[in-house]
Amino acid sequence: MRNLQGWEIFVLLAVVVLLFGAKRLPDTARGLGRSLRIFKAETKGLREDDAKDATKDTTVTTAAAEPVVVEPRPIESGVAQAPAAGAHAVHRDAADR
Incomplete structure (x- = not known):
């Protein structure tokens, strides 16, 4: 791509001023x-x-997870409600781990 000459830059600036x-x-x-500054900070x-991450030790240790006990919520106003997401407890045997 060729370099812009002085009069071409002037024409571009005039078009920008007319548009905005x-x-x-x-x-603007x-x-x-500001946008470029934020983008630069995020990429850094x-x-x-x-x-x-490259200098971090890559060995992974796993901890035994304890079962989570969730108590059921009472039904309000006599209308049956669907259980909330994740409301049932998950029990795993030691063999499944």
């Missing part, structure tokens, strides 16, 4: 700058997380 208006350009530029954070 001179009053909205500073706000400020919003774009992802890179740091990847670097931490």
Whole structure:
């Protein structure tokens, strides 16, 4: 791609001013700058997380899970209600672990 000459840059700026208006350009530029700053910070954070994960010990230890006991809720106003998601307790034998 070739380099833009001075008069081409001037024409592009004139088109941008006509499209957005001179009053909205500073706000638009400020919003774009903030967005780029946030994007840069997030990508930096992802890179740091990847670097931490690469240096972390990869051995995995598992803990024995205790069964969760959920007590049933009382039925209100005589209308039967469906149990809430995850309301039933799960019991696993030691052989299933």
